[in-house]
Amino acid sequence: MQIKSADAVSLTALVRRLSGISINPDNMGFLELRLSRRMRELQIRDFNGYRSILVGPDGTAEANHLVEMLATHTTSFFRENTHYEWMRAHGLPELFAAGAGKEYPLSLWSAACSLGSELWSAAMIVDQFAQERRGGVLWKATGTDISRRVLRRAASATFTEAELAGLPDDYRRRYMMRSRRSVANAEQALFRVVPELRSQTRFSSLNLIRPSPDFQLNADIIFLRNVLIYFEPADQIAALGTVLRRLRLGGFLMTGHSEALMETPKGMTQVAPSIYRKEGG
Ligand SMILES: C[S@@+](CC[C@H](N)C(=O)[O-])C[C@H]1O[C@@H](n2cnc3c(N)ncnc32)[C@H](O)[C@@H]1O
16 A cells, blocks of 8 residues: 555644644655554455545544544553652652642543553552551542543553563562453453553543543643644643643643753643642642
């Protein structure tokens, strides 16, 4: 399957408009590979057929598929582990001392959560922190992503053996159980997050550059990691605005190590590499 460079330009512009994800239209090999997979699913032979779906009555739904196909969903447990170490040593004690977890539930948010590994890793740290405190810690966790396909997987809280790479053995024993559910006809063993963590956690769809006003949250810790790198500066600013409006005063924002912000956003103070605290509170 081959596409013309004018089609590559219009497809990548559509994806950017819908999601912020910026793809170089010259990257034809990548575009053709991902598109040919989708066209096989739809049993379409050439790009003209695909274009007619995009402009037809099912165009909106197909454009969402296109975004999902072209987005990168790579994630893993305890990825960029220094964030979790910092959270355990500094972030959680500080938030707890200020009342989070006692006067109101401490709220975690993974704002481009993919399969959920990032959110579950943070939830495990919070659960351990809670167990070390008499009286426990009230907490809840939210995962959001633009892709409904990865959200379905995230909400199932199931992982293959390969997807558990990075999860230390003691956490695996404590927080994972063998699952009887199957995902995408997977024949290998699946592991599921234990109910104590699942009951505190919800997943929902949210586009960081066009958030629904109905999505309300007052988060204490936000993970916005490995997603800004795919955006142009204007969309990075929009995505940052989306999360910072939902961060409580005194709360923390974590960005990916490779996407440390060029400028510390107004009203935020950098407290460690790629960790920012919202002033006040
Ligand atoms: C590389 S994964 C990062 C997962 C996780 N944060 C981590 O660091 O391991 C990027 C995720 O961002 C999501 N994404 C891309 N554009 C988005 C947008 N506009 N709004 C919300 N999520 C988006 C993708 O669907 C994908 O699951």
